[in-house]
Amino acid sequence: MKTFRRFLTFATPLRHYLPEYIIYTIIGVVFGLVNFVMLIPILDSIFKQNNITVITPKPSFNWEDPVKYVSGTFDHYYTSYAANGSPLHALVFVCVIIGCITLVANIAKYMGTRTLIRMRMTVLERMRNALYKKLMGQSLSFYHTRQKGDILSVVTNDVQEVEWTIVNSIQILLRDPLVIIGTFIILFVMSAKLTLFTIVFFPISGFLVSYISKKLKQKGYFSQEMLGKILNVSEESLGAVRVIQGFNGQTFMQRKFEQVNRQFTKVSRALFNQRELASPISEILGIFIVVALIIYGGSLILGGDSELSGSKFIAYLGLYSQILQPAKNISSAITGLQKGLVAGERIFKVLDEPEMIVEKPNAQSIDSFQSDIHYNNISFKYEQSNVLHNIDLKIEKGKMVALVGRSGSGKSTMADLLPRFYDVTEGKITIDGKDVRDLKLHDLRDLMGTVSQEAILFNDSIFNNIAFGQPDAKPGDVINAAKIANAHEFIHQMEQGYETNIGDRGMKLSGGQRQRLTIARAIFKNPPILILDEATSALDTESEKLVQEALENLMKSRTTIVIAHRLSTIQYADEIIVLEKGEIVERGTHDELLAKQGTYKKLVEMQEFK
Numbered sequence: 001m002k003t004f005r006r007f008l009t010f011a012t013p014l015r016h017y018l019p020e021y022i023i024y025t026i027i028g029v030v031f032g033l034v035n036f037v038m039l040i041p042i043l044d045s046i047f048k049q050n051n052i053t054v055i056t057p058k059p060s061f062n063w064e065d066p067v068k069y070v071s072g073t074f075d076h077y078y079t080s081y082a083a084n085g086s087p088l089h090a091l092v093f094v095c096v097i098i099g100c101i102t103l104v105a106n107i108a109k110y111m112g113t114r115t116l117i118r119m120r121m122t123v124l125e126r127m128r129n130a131l132y133k134k135l136m137g138q139s140l141s142f143y144h145t146r147q148k149g150d151i152l153s154v155v156t157n158d159v160q161e162v163e164w165t166i167v168n169s170i171q172i173l174l175r176d177p178l179v180i181i182g183t184f185i186i187l188f189v190m191s192a193k194l195t196l197f198t199i200v201f202f203p204i205s206g207f208l209v210s211y212i213s214k215k216l217k218q219k220g221y222f223s224q225e226m227l228g229k230i231l232n233v234s235e236e237s238l239g240a241v242r243v244i245q246g247f248n249g250q251t252f253m254q255r256k257f258e259q260v261n262r263q264f265t266k267v268s269r270a271l272f273n274q275r276e277l278a279s280p281i282s283e284i285l286g287i288f289i290v291v292a293l294i295i296y297g298g299s300l301i302l303g304g305d306s307e308l309s310g311s312k313f314i315a316y317l318g319l320y321s322q323i324l325q326p327a328k329n330i331s332s333a334i335t336g337l338q339k340g341l342v343a344g345e346r347i348f349k350v351l352d353e354p355e356m357i358v359e360k361p362n363a364q365s366i367d368s369f370q371s372d373i374h375y376n377n378i379s380f381k382y383e384q385s386n387v388l389h390n391i392d393l394k395i396e397k398g399k400m401v402a403l404v405g406r407s408g409s410g411k412s413t414m415a416d417l418l419p420r421f422y423d424v425t426e427g428k429i430t431i432d433g434k435d436v437r438d439l440k441l442h443d444l445r446d447l448m449g450t451v452s453q454e455a456i457l458f459n460d461s462i463f464n465n466i467a468f469g470q471p472d473a474k475p476g477d478v479i480n481a482a483k484i485a486n487a488h489e490f491i492h493q494m495e496q497g498y499e500t501n502i503g504d505r506g507m508k509l510s511g512g513q514r515q516r517l518t519i520a521r522a523i524f525k526n527p528p529i530l531i532l533d534e535a536t537s538a539l540d541t542e543s544e545k546l547v548q549e550a551l552e553n554l555m556k557s558r559t560t561i562v563i564a565h566r567l568s569t570i571q572y573a574d575e576i577i578v579l580e581k582g583e584i585v586e587r588g589t590h591d592e593l594l595a596k597q598g599t600y601k602k603l604v605e606m607q608e609f610k
């Protein structure tokens with residue numbers, strides 16, 4: 001229920017649609033029911049052919065009883081047609097009225113549904129936007145503990161499920177009880193005795209439906225989880241087709257996929273079987289009630305013991321059958337709702353996930369970098385144990401500092417702390433003396449540009465990739481950035497130049513070209529601080545030269561932190577920091593460190609040996 005109520009809060013801003021919907025629904029329901037009441041004069045015209053000779057007088061309008069006025073007017077015209085013409089005239093008159101009523105009822109129903117569609121789509125749009133915003137604001141550690149497929153499953157399947165179940169159910173629960181109540185009122189007016197007789201059966205069906213729906217919820221969870229797993233395997237495989245084929249892993253991956261797919265199918269089958277049970281159960285119960293009604297009502301009429309005539313009784317049965325569909329809808333909606341609530345809970349779980357990196361309410365602005373960055377005695381851990389211990393490092397404006405060390409020594413982690421992808425566990429990092437945790441996140445990240453080892457690009461044009469996030473960028477600035485990054489030439493040679501779409505993750509480009517685009521992106525951003533996860537190791541000599549040159553252009557007159565894998569490229573760094581198991585073990589210039597004959601020297605020798 002809590003999830004349902006929370007879901008309604010998403011719809012709350014749209015509650016102004018509700019009166020409109022209710023008005024349309026009432027019109028639709030009332031006119032729909034009146035159509036059934038019309039059965040009575042139809043049957044009368046057919047079966048009582050010549051009986052009508054007296055024309056009933058036309059009533060005058062009375063606000064206190066408009067129903068009487070409408071039915072009186074109808075009777076007046078009906079009897080006039082029957083008495084002055086023939087029963088056929090009366091029949092045609094009734095049919096024309098039925099046609100008009102049907103038209104109004106259906107237009108109202110359609111307008112009501114349109115109103116609800118507007119509401120429904122807007123609610124789902126808001127929900128997806130909220131999810132995306134939440135996901136983009138989450139720290140990287142959020143993504144370490146989750147698989148992409150699961151997250152994608154929430155954004156797509158769970159939202160879809162909510163649409164089909166919760167929203168559909170709301171639609172049904174808003175409309176169909178009205179139909180049932182309206183029908184019952186008319187039924188009571190027609191025959192209180194018969195109607196009371198049928199009401200006894202309703203609690204029985206209610207009990208059965210709630211029993212089924214409880215069982216469904218558990219299965220619903222499982223099914224959505226399995227769907228997430230299918231997405232995980234698919235997503236992973238799509239990103240690794242090259243490896244799967246190269247290592248002849250198709251059969252292995254196929255089995256893995258088939259296994260989760262089989263589990264999903266099994267759970268879903270059971271789930272759907274059970275869900276579908278709700279509808280036949282209520283139909284069977286409904287028919288039982290109608291049969292009981294025919295026997296009971298029939299015996300009353302045949303015994304001359306009823307206020308109903310034969311034609312009224314048939315109309316009564318017709319009207320009664322109108323309750324069955326909405327009752328079936330309500331029971332399906334209640335059972336369907338369980339599956340939707342499961343999906344809703346999964347959505348809210350993501351939305352409620354606490355954000356690890358938050359901006360303080362009174363965060364300060366910073367629009368320039370003036371003097372230094374200081375890693376002030378910091379320690380950091382991802383999980384249990386520290387991966388960085390007591391790091392103290394000051395980087396003056398305009399200097400280039402290189403981080404070196406064996407794989408896993410903590411270089412990337414150190415760089416990730418500066419733009420607050422993670423927060424330090426102990427100590428603090430300051431920029432111009434201000435703790436990064438006290439600054440506005442947007443401002444802080446605006447001061448930095450990152451070029452990482454993995455060239456991360458978007459499935460978009462080259463222009464938009466360089467001017468990422470700035471759709472109003474001037475072409476001249478983008479071209480300039482590309483020129484400095486040694487990328488202009490290859491872009492220029494492409495048929496569509498800067499408008500060329502580079503495909504998923506830049507697949508249509510070579511490794512060196514991709515890397516130069518990421519450098520152009522950093523140049524375009526023109527940040528005072530650069531973080532370079534040295535990116536040239538995977539390139540051939542020619543590309544490496546171009547990329548290295550591009551990097552040197554980029555570093556000019558900026559403060560740079562370089563994560564160096566190739567020591568030859570950082571010889572001219574102002575300071576080299578040697579990390580080992582998360583601690584600074586040596587620091588100094590290239591020459592100073594070589595002279596120390598320590599870890600750095602060993603690292604250099606290892607690379608020369610290679």
Ligand SMILES: Nc1ncnc2c1ncn2[C@@H]1O[C@H](COP(=O)(O)OP(=O)(O)OP(=O)(O)O)[C@@H](O)[C@H]1O
Nearest residue numbers: 144382383387405406407408409410411412413414
């Ligand atoms: N998300 C994470 N969760 C837990 N531990 C992590 C995570 N990321 C990295 N680590 C651990 O932190 C340590 C430092 O990793 P880091 O990536 O900073 O090293 P690195 O020096 O940059 O390595 P490389 O040169 O191979 O990129 C490693 O022991 C690694 O196993």
